[in-house]
Amino acid sequence: MFKFILLVTLVAVAAAEVELVVKDCGSHDSVINSIHVDECNTEPCIIHKGQNYTIHVNFTATKxxxxxxxxxxxxxGFMQAPFPLNPENxxxxxxxxxxxxxxxxxxVQTMTTPIFAPSVxxxxxxxxxxxxxxxxFCFTTNLNIRA
Structure with missing residues (x-):
């Protein structure tokens, strides 16, 4: 029985969502309370080309x-590339x-990592x-793109 409980606990911890370490980059109309990605269980998140990721941002509006x-x-560095989002609205x-x-x-928004993104x-x-x-709201966080 102890082994079963230990196994269930380890699986639950491994599947737990990680609250991302983020830097606010100019939130004007709200305060960010928390951010996490369903498919992320490490920091920084490792995201794979062509796969979907769902982000959750809990925020309180100030305006x-x-x-x-x-x-x-x-x-x-200074080079920025847009990632397509649907819906943008x-x-x-x-x-x-x-x-x-x-x-x-x-x-809550789901995005697909573009297949053309570099693996960096x-x-x-x-x-x-x-x-x-x-x-x-505005935030930055580190991601690691993989094939």
């Missing part, structure tokens, strides 16, 4: 905004607009912008 648009870039996903000041939201460590920059192109 009421009418629109929310997702933007994702990955870069090495975050209000068509898990967050209903308008986003109301003082309320807490769970932004990158710094990702994820922004969700309001109707004035100001960051509702």
């Amino acid at each position: 009421t905004v009418q629109e929310a648009h997702s933007v994702l870039h990955a870069g090495i 975050a209000c068509q996903g898990s967050v209903q607009c308008p986003i109301i000041a003082g309320q807490t939201y769970e932004f 460590p990158v710094v990702s920059r994820w922004e969700v912008n309001d109707e004035n192109r100001e960051d509702i």
Whole structure:
């Protein structure tokens, strides 16, 4: 029985989601409470080309905004490349607009790692912008892209 409980505990720990270490890069309209990726169990996240990854951003709005648009870039040094997101309009996903000041939201979006991405460590920059192109939230984190 002890071995079974130990095995179940080890599997649960191995499958646990890791809360990402992130750096706020200019959140203007909210405070980020937590961020995690379903398919990430290490820091930095190892992501594979052609596979889907779902990110969860729990945030509390500090300003009421009418629109929310997702933007994702990955870069090495000063070179940044956009990663395609669908939908780009975050209000068509898990967050209903308008986003109301003082309320807490769970932004959830699935992205596919492009097959043309280089197999290198990158710094990702994820922004969700309001109707004035100001960051509702913005964060950077390290990713490791693999084939």
